[in-house]
Amino acid sequence: MVSDERADQARGTARVKRGLAEMMRGGVIMDVVTADQARIAEDAGAVAVMALERVPADIRRDGGVARMSDPAIIESIQAAVTVPVMAKCRIGHIAEAQVLEALGVDYVDESEVLTPADEAHHVDKWAFTVPFVCGATNLGEALRRIGEGAAMIRSKGEAGTGNVVEAVKHLRSILGDIRRLTVADQPERFAAAKELRAPVDLVLEVAERGELPVPLFCAGGIATPADASLVMQLGAQAVFVGSGIFKSTDPATRAKAIVEATTHFRDPGIVAKVSRGLGEAMRGEEIATLDVKLADRGW
Amino acid sequence: MKVGVVALQGDVREHREVLDALGVDAPDVRSPEDLAALDALILPGGESTTISQLLRSSGLLDALTERVADGLAVLGTCAGAILLATEVLDGRPDQCSLGALDVTVRRNGYGTQLQSFEADLDLDGSDGRPFPGVFIRAPVFERVGDAVDVLAVHDGHPVLVRQGPVWASTFHPELSGDLRIHQRFVDQDHNRYPKGER
Numbered sequence: 069m070v071s072d073e074r075a076d077q078a079r080g081t082a083r084v085k086r087g088l089a090e091m092m093r094g095g096v097i098m099d100v101v102t103a104d105q106a107r108i109a110e111d112a113g114a115v116a117v118m119a120l121e122r123v124p125a126d127i128r129r130d131g132g133v134a135r136m137s138d139p140a141i142i143e144s145i146q147a148a149v150t151v152p153v154m155a156k157c158r159i160g161h162i163a164e165a166q167v168l169e170a171l172g173v174d175y176v177d178e179s180e181v182l183t184p185a186d187e188a189h190h191v192d193k194w195a196f197t198v199p200f201v202c203g204a205t206n207l208g209e210a211l212r213r214i215g216e217g218a219a220m221i222r223s224k225g226e227a228g229t230g231n232v233v234e235a236v237k238h239l240r241s242i243l244g245d246i247r248r249l250t251v252a253d254q255p256e257r258f259a260a261a262k263e264l265r266a267p268v269d270l271v272l273e274v275a276e277r278g279e280l281p282v283p284l285f286c287a288g289g290i291a292t293p294a295d296a297s298l299v300m301q302l303g304a305q306a307v308f309v310g311s312g313i314f315k316s317t318d319p320a321t322r323a324k325a326i327v328e329a330t331t332h333f334r335d336p337g338i339v340a341k342v343s344r345g346l347g348e349a350m351r352g353e354e355i356a357t358l359d360v361k362l363a364d365r366g367w
Numbered sequence: 368m369k370v371g372v373v374a375l376q377g378d379v380r381e382h383r384e385v386l387d388a389l390g391v392d393a394p395d396v397r398s399p400e401d402l403a404a405l406d407a408l409i410l411p412g413g414e415s416t417t418i419s420q421l422l423r424s425s426g427l428l429d430a431l432t433e434r435v436a437d438g439l440a441v442l443g444t445c446a447g448a449i450l451l452a453t454e455v456l457d458g459r460p461d462q463c464s465l466g467a468l469d470v471t472v473r474r475n476g477y478g479t480q481l482q483s484f485e486a487d488l489d490l491d492g493s494d495g496r497p498f499p500g501v502f503i504r505a506p507v508f509e510r511v512g513d514a515v516d517v518l519a520v521h522d523g524h525p526v527l528v529r530q531g532p533v534w535a536s537t538f539h540p541e542l543s544g545d546l547r548i549h550q551r552f553v554d555q556d557h558n559r560y561p562k563g564e565r
Binding site: 094 | 374375376377378379380381397412413414416417420421424425445446457458459474475478479480481482483484485486487501502503504522539542
């Protein structure tokens with residue numbers, strides 16, 4: 069193991085932070101709550117795991133304050149797998165983020181799935197060596213998070229519902245606004261920055277590139293291989309699957325099927341093949357029946 | 368000139384963009400049929416355990432192993448380097464290997480993402496300008512065979528190596544904006560390693 073920092077190495081640069089997200093493209097990041105689940109996820113071909121105390125469906129069911137996971141759980145998951153391990157901190161909870169960095173997690177998710185610690189401010193993510201992913205429901209929110217130092221954006225969807233409708237809504241909102249910016253003239257782009265409440269330099273960059281300056285993944289409600297194929301076809305670069313795997317009747321088979329469908333999302337024959345005989349998907353929730361919409365958290 | 372990029376998972380797009388910039392056709396490779404008519408191949412960065420599993424399920428593993436053994440030029444970066452190696456440490460027992468490069472490679476040899484870094488590299492046989500090396504949860508070559516040429520070293524370990532038509536880096540030239548390594552890979556004499564004579 070080579071771990072001493074050297075004078076000729078630069079760690080925690082924007083390039084290095086974004087780089088790990090780029091390595092996860094076309095992959096599936098899976099929520100896990102035990103070392104056993106983490107091994108099932110890695111066996112199935114997950115590109116990373118998200119170490120949690122409870123999956124979003126249980127957080128939603130149990131209510132109360134949802135916080136960063138017990139470090140012992142995170143460490144047991146780190147010890148169980150060789151793929152990157154992510155973990156969640158509460159929005160604006162600088163100290164939880166510092167703890168996760170001290171634990172050596174590979175990515176911190178400043179997540180609306182946990183109860184926010186700050187109702188106005190997000191973590192200054194530039195101040196950390198560890199990279200951050202943040203959720204977004206629209207382009208303005210995504211660009212504010214990138215302005216704060218996020219190296220990956222995931223469209224939020226509605227976590228813990230097994231219902232893909234909000235994921236589709238948020239992904240379409242972000243990508244549709246990007247498409248509109250690319251054909252806007254310069255004064256329209258300035259006006260868009262104002263309307264999006266987003267940094268003007270980032271708005272101009274997105275307008276030129278036709279995409280976010282960091283990878284855009286999709287989360288919140290993906291429960292089947294076809295769900296994964298759908299969001300990949302809409303333009304997601306990778307998917308997060310939370311409750312959808314370990315709340316189903318056959319997690320190992322379903323996890324593997326979602327991995328295959330994410331890679332071969334353009335090939336309906338393969339998606340059909342892997343969708344057979346997966347057992348029951350998680351039951352799922354109608355969005356209109358929810359007491360709390362987690363996606364509304366974040367500012 | 369056609370250089371396929373194995374497009375199962377990882378930073379496929381960045382490799383394709385470099386090849387585009389060099390004026391090289393860069394089709395995606397997702398099935399054995401995609402291997403036909405390629406002059407060379409790139410195994411991108413990504414998660415080696417995931418790509419390994421997808422190589423098996425797609426049927427690419429056997430087809431690819433055969434083409435590489437026949438002398439097809441291959442460049443593997445990071446995860447791609449792990450997949451080419453004859454020996455992998457800290458991998459999964461079921462991780463597949465094309466066995467095309469006589470090296471021992473340790474996965475995540477520098478540690479976690481916190482130990483990922485950028486560093487300037489001296490490239491052997493280059494014009495003297497440093498090459499910007501981007502190392503993401505990078506592997507480490509702990510042993511290289513006698514037939515393997517070392518083209519760049521960092522911190523006492525080889526980071527860019529070549530064994531005939533098989534090239535591998537533990538860093539990501541595709542993330543650096545510097546085209547020189549891909550250029551050299553594409554420009555090598557592709558007739559020098561005819562079928563079965565390597």
